Amino acid sequence: MNQAKHEQEVVTLQASRLSFSHGVRTVLTEIEFSLRQGEIVALLGANGAGKSTLFRLFLGLIRPKGGVVCLQGRNIATWSARDIARRIAYVPQGHTAVFPYTVREVAMLGRIAETRLILPPNAQDRAVVDQILGRMGLLHLADQPYTEISGGERQLTLIARALAQGARLLILDEPTSSLDFGNQVRLLKHLRGLAAEGHGILFSTHLPEQAARTATRIAVLHQGRIMVDGAPNEVMTSKLIGTIYNLRLVSRETGDEWEPVDDAL
Numbered sequence: 001m002n003q004a005k006h007e008q009e010v011v012t013l014q015a016s017r018l019s020f021s022h023g024v025r026t027v028l029t030e031i032e033f034s035l036r037q038g039e040i041v042a043l044l045g046a047n048g049a050g051k052s053t054l055f056r057l058f059l060g061l062i063r064p065k066g067g068v069v070c071l072q073g074r075n076i077a078t079w080s081a082r083d084i085a086r087r088i089a090y091v092p093q094g095h096t097a098v099f100p101y102t103v104r105e106v107a108m109l110g111r112i113a114e115t116r117l118i119l120p121p122n123a124q125d126r127a128v129v130d131q132i133l134g135r136m137g138l139l140h141l142a143d144q145p146y147t148e149i150s151g152g153e154r155q156l157t158l159i160a161r162a163l164a165q166g167a168r169l170l171i172l173d174e175p176t177s178s179l180d181f182g183n184q185v186r187l188l189k190h191l192r193g194l195a196a197e198g199h200g201i202l203f204s205t206h207l208p209e210q211a212a213r214t215a216t217r218i219a220v221l222h223q224g225r226i227m228v229d230g231a232p233n234e235v236m237t238s239k240l241i242g243t244i245y246n247l248r249l250v251s252r253e254t255g256d257e258w259e260p261v262d263d264a265l
Contacts, residue, residue: 017067042211045221085113089162100145110164152183172203
């Protein structure tokens with residue numbers, strides 16, 4: 001597929017009746033889900049709900065036990081890893097570089113999906129990466145070691161690396177988990193900007209208020225199933241939050257607050 005056609009595609013990802021298990025333990029059951037460009041979807045779920053497994057299925061890294069993940073209406077298992085990477089990019093929670101790569105060098109790794117590993121970056125690759133670093137507010141740090149910048153700047157660098165792949169769908173695993181409040185706000189603003197430019201964003205979070213403030217849709221993964229998927233004002237209720245995290249809302253003189261149903265961690 002030529003580059004011009006690749007850029008013109010409206011990239012879609014869809015899961016239908018998706019199931020996965022580890023041995024006899026069922027992790028995911030009958031998952032129905034879709035993501036397309038321009039959306040921001042927040043995935044909520046307690047620890048162990050299966051969010052990471054679901055992401056790996058969406059990226060084609062593991063095969064489902066039942067159902068199918070489709071990219072552009074075609075079973076993702078029939079796509080090459082390179083062609084998947086040109087359409088879907090993954091941003092992990094955090095990343096520690098073994099070597100003191102510069103910010104530009106880390107972002108340039110995303111170009112492998114376009115140029116292949118054996119080819120050195122050319123002038124076009126450098127121009128693409130510098131344009132992306134500029135968009136993310138990182139160009140002034142381009143020659144700084146990735147290991148010496150702040151956590152928020154490292155997270156933005158990983159997003160820049162994902163964008164350098166040319167991917168139109170981004171999957172982010174708890175992108176704000178290690179950031180202070182200010183950097184959380186800045187990063188979520190960048191995600192909203194990327195969606196406005198036509199990227200599809202799927203991110204996991206443990207902060208319901210963050211999901212409600214940022215996402216156009218919220219999907220809730222509970223006991224291996226998508227419990228609910230809809231607009232934030234329709235999805236986010238006290239009853240739902242209590243169910244997901246095993247909490248109850250109690251009224252006190254100082255106001256309502258959450259408390260655990262049990263003290264098990």
